[in-house]
Amino acid sequence: MAVKVVRWLVLLAFGVFFLLPLLAMAEFSTRGAGGTRSLDSWSGIVTDPDLVDAILVSVQLAVAGSLLVLVLLVPTMTWIRLRLPRLRRPVEFLCLLPIAIPAIVLVVGMAPLYAWVDYFLGGSPLTLTFAYAVLVLPFAYRAIDAGLSAIDLKTLAEAARGLGASWAAVLLRVVVPNIRTALIGASLLSVALVLGEFTVASLLNFDTLQVRVNLLGKRNAGVSIAVSLLSLLFAFALLFLLSFVGERRRGAAAGEG
């Protein structure tokens, strides 16, 4: 029983440590003039056109980035498991490489590259999608790899081929539905990562949510803090959702067993 008490004390202590800053953000962002409470900082989020633009850019980047990484990875990883097992290690290495190369280093090499991207595709902030797909590569790879490991890909694909399905049909109608939860997991994680990304965007001079928040903080900390709190809560909601997605998969697996 003493263990139980210690456990709850530990949870409580960490709860205070982690919730205090969030509480402080809520308090700070609702300060008005002369010790009053006001929601000006919060309404400031929607009345600042630059901030709204930046938010829209980030949302589009989040969607585009996670789509791009799925489109790149799912066919490749499926195909490698089915027909090119020798490529599995090298591809895994490439996918996990961004863990060993800090974003701040990658951006040094990307700066010249983006001069070319700018030249060919124009200076739209949406071109950041390319960089972001690289940043989320390791996380998406792990999620999809776990999904593919959980199904008997070879048998499924052979059965579908035996019934006359084309490779495209195998991918879209057999593989994708069967690793759906892994794909959802990979996407949610990618979305969260892109929405929080600052390093690459700021050093390549693109106006994304985090860049704008940082800039805004210099003159109006209240709004920055409000947006920060909002984005933290949003990411929390995403990941909380994710914990149930994993659950459903485990439940389904147990039901089949």
Added chain:
Amino acid sequence: MGHLELRGLRKSFGGQAALAGLDLELARGELVSLLGPSGCGKTTALRIVAGFETADAGSVRVDGHDITGVPANKRDMGMVFQAYSLFPNMTAAQNIAFGRKLRKKADRTGELLELVGLGHLGKRYPHQLSGGQQQRVALARALAIEPRVLLLDEPLSALDAKVRVNLRDEIRRIQTELGMTTLFVTHDQEEALAVSDRVGVMSHGRLEQLDTPSVVYRQPASAFVAQFVGVTNTVLGTAVAGGVRIGAFRLATAAAEGIADGADVHVIVRPEDIGVAQHSGQDNGALVGTVVAQSFLGPVTRLSVRLAGGDQVVRVDQPSSRAGDFPVGTAVALDLAAARLLVVAV
């Protein structure tokens, strides 16, 4: 007085009764199996004896001393788990030495490794051992502390058939050699019958029957025991004065005593207790049927006989040398005269 006694053990998990009054007594040096279907409470009983679980009611005694309140680490019970219980960071030898070291007793690891036939593998880590070898080490580790009672929870169920048979015989040999009082949990009836002094058949948290393997097999106390232990036929019939009627066949037996005439009954009989002969064709009041399938089981061949005038199928064992006399399609008469029967009202 038994060496190990369980008295009126009760335990429920969230309103669901896992043990509903379990009584059991083991004599010194005896090996008793707890046998029963999944979820009947075998593991729960064992864990209460080991001290990992506390009973809602009832007591556990060793040599007459109540140990119900004694914590697990003061009980001196040797426990072997189903699988994966070896400490992964220690070699086989270190695993075995662990308990004696805690007790500051002289090291006997070499001797114990020999006892379980692993003299040469002491330096291996668990992940370098096969499943069977791991369980041998687990057994040696449990025996090392010279426990008062040895507890085995399905120690063989994760192994393949061949290893399982070898190891179970070995466990029995060692247990007999050391005269170790042992409680052995299993859901494999063959295993239980093969190694035990007595078998306790459990269902829904209590004992259905506790007796020697041959009595449990030959004189099952209930339909449940008969059906769970060994292969049985369950034939639907009707109780009549002085016996039962199956279709047109009348069988005189004392087994149906006490059941009201006209009641539906199940006649429970083992395949090897049924005699079989080719049927001449004329109706002489015998239980007749047709062979619809044969399956070869080595020394015996099992015939499936569909009874005339219905779709009940009875399995009958014949020495394989005689099976050629009853090809599929043969009309046969079944002889239940010498069979031990159990008749229960439906």
Added chain:
Amino acid sequence: MVAPVANPARGDAAPGRRWPAWLVVVPFLAYVGVFLVYPTALVLIGAFQDANGGFTLDNVGALTRGVHLQAFLRSVELSALTALLGAVLGALLSWAVAAGRPDGLPRRVVVAGSGVLAQFGGVPLAFAFLATVGFQGLVTQVLRERFGVDLFAHGAWLFELPGLTLVYTFFQVPLMVIVFLPALDGLRPQWREAVASLGGNSWTYWRHVGGPVLLPAFLGAALLLFANAFSAYATAAALVSQGSPIVPLQIRGALTGEVLLGQENTGKALGLGMVVVVAVAMGLHALLQRRFARWR
């Protein structure tokens, strides 16, 4: 594994497909080649080039002296300290979470919250601490007005290394939870029970089984935390706007500031240095991880 009947290099003999099997992976390889391998190579090679593209060791040599060396030492110190704090505190929190029900609310909240703070953190975390212990922060104000304590009596610590240590710990602990919780879950209840039946108590268990089994996972996680703190940029960038006490901020300086003649590739050399440090930490991490996996 059963080898495919058809020669994979030549492709499937099935009618209707005339293209080679490796064609499918070309888009992926091309993409990764352009957006991952090329920029990486640019940094690693550029670190050894002078302004005209000739080979030189000057850039790398500069890392061993003066401000760059100091930045590396400071970065290592900050990362090691927060990795240690994060690992110990995170292990404690993991234990508190793992001891509860696997589908319980505390666990769900802690896991999701950890994901946010560990991976999403960045700029919002900097602002979280501004709101808490900044000049106008909630705690700062309460301490000043109620208790007469001035948090900034000894300087603007929040915007220097002590501040970074505090904020980094704030995301290191959650990362530890994410990587260490699965290891704790890997401890089998049978081990604890086996220790008990052999006569040991809870302390015996942790001392002889639980501790040693978890040690590789713990050290591996600490290395991961080190690499994580060493690579982190956003929080520091948002918090520290003057000076470049740590390596990532020096790279920012090299990218955005005016570059001295003959030092065009200093940023790349700094990048190379970071990659080397992170690679060593991650390599050791992978080794330890493999060792732990074998035990499960």
